[in-house]
Amino acid sequence: MLDKQSAIPIYVQIEDYLKQQIAQDVYPVKSIIPSERELSELFGVSRMTVRQSLTNLVKEGLLYREKGRGTFVAEEKMEQPLNGLTSFTEDMKARGLSPGTKLIGFSQVRPDPQIRARLGLSSEALVHKVVRIRYADNTPMAIERSYLPVDLLPTLSEEALQGSLYAFIEQQEKLVIGQATQRMEAALAKKEDAEYLQIAIPAAVVQIERVSTLEDGRTFEVVRSTYRSDRYKFISEIGR
Structure with missing residues (x-):
């Protein structure tokens, strides 16, 4: 064996x-693997050596630990391209x-100065603040907080937000979406977001802020998303 x-x-x-055992489904997704003691006895090595192996596999995202329960096989991470402007709904259907979407907040508010500047709005302008949990096959993947100018999208409703926001903008409002700028950073999940995403804290997440514009240059959206880092990996194609 060794x-x-x-x-x-x-x-x-x-x-x-x-x-190899995971690839051959000896240990299926979400199944528990033998303990450090069991593996050290199986391989005839120290528990410290086994712990190093397991820690490396956790860092790679192949395994995850649950305190007091053990080490489990993680689900394969989904690749999220950083090039191309698509909605979450479109991404999931393509895979x-x-x-799925759970709307947990929909209101009209005066945005904070940073959001207002991103959208190019006056101090009196209102935005739709939309908070949604996004699901794939009933598993929570991300929490999104979107800010959209009320003057630009006056008919936006809770019903429209049950589906693809981009489909509503293009098909119902007859607006043409142009491009977006994204900023991405790693962070620790806040307690509220961890509850929404059904992850234990402390847990690493990926936070992305996207500022999207229409083809005519008007900014129609600022969305701040928190993604589960145990289910996502982000890829980008770069040419010289």
């Missing part, structure tokens, strides 16, 4: 063995997943 005479470190061999 070649202790090999130049390949023992902890790497253990990682490769566990990866063959069933998108």
Whole structure:
């Protein structure tokens, strides 16, 4: 099982063995893997060596730990391209997943100075503030807080927000979406967001702010999204 005479470190061999077992469905998604003690006895190595292997696999996203319960096989992360302007609903359908939305907040407010500046609004202008949990196959994936000018989208309603916002803008409002700028950073989940996303804290998340414009240059949206880092990885194609 292990070649202790090999130049390949023992902890790497253990990682490769566990990866193979996961790939062959010996340990299916969300199943618990043997404990550190059990694995150290199986391989005839110290628990410290096993712990190093498991920690590396957790960092890779193949495993996750639950305090007091053990170590489990993680679900495969979904790739989210950073190029291309699509809605969450469109992304999930393209992957063959069933998108879902839970609207937890819809109101008209005066935005804070930063949001107002992003949207190019006057101090008296109102925005629709939309807070939604986004699901894929009934699993919460992200929490979105969107800010949209009321003057630009006066007919936006709770009913419209049950589906794709971009489809509503293009098909109902007859506006043409142009481009967007995104800012992304890693963070720790806030308590409220962790509850929405059904993750334990402390937990790492990915926060993205997107500022989107119409084809005519008007800014129609600022959306601040918090994604589960255990379910997402972001990719970008870069040419020289």
